[in-house]
Amino acid sequence: MSHARRIVPRIFAGASLAPWFLKELVKSCLQVALDCIRPRLTLTPAIIRLPLRPDITDAEIFLLSGLITLTPGTLTLDVAGDRSCLMIHCLHGSDPEALVQELQDGMARRVRGVFR
Structure with a gap:
């Protein structure tokens, strides 16, 4: 695949990540x-x-x-030595499984799109 064919989807993924993150940032700030x-x-x-x-x-x-870390209420503490997970502190962690799922389906999926 040509370089241009690989870069265009990544540009669109980055362009969609920015407004999504700004929306999440405002929600977290509030x-x-x-x-x-x-x-x-x-x-x-x-x-x-x-x-x-x-x-x-x-x-x-x-x-x-x-x-x-930029999102208010959350902080990345560490990356596991084997790179299997991120350790994250959050202020609202009453349902850790739901929070992990939300991060994987939202932020992690969008970040992956920028680099794939």
Whole structure:
């Protein structure tokens, strides 16, 4: 496949990642702001494992962990030594499985599209 045929889908994937991330960023900012002004804390902090694909590249890990850390209420803590997962701290982790699924179906899938 020619270089142009590979690059065009990646450009579209990057162009769709940006507005999606901005929407998620605004939602997270509003959620954290509400948490700050509520009289009672409703936080359920948790550390979760986000499984990574075996063929994930360093660039994908870098972008994914950076986007997670930029999102208010989440922080990438570490990448497993065998690159099998990311360790993530989140303020709202009452349902870790749902959070992992949301990250895989949303952010991780979009990041993968930029590099594949």
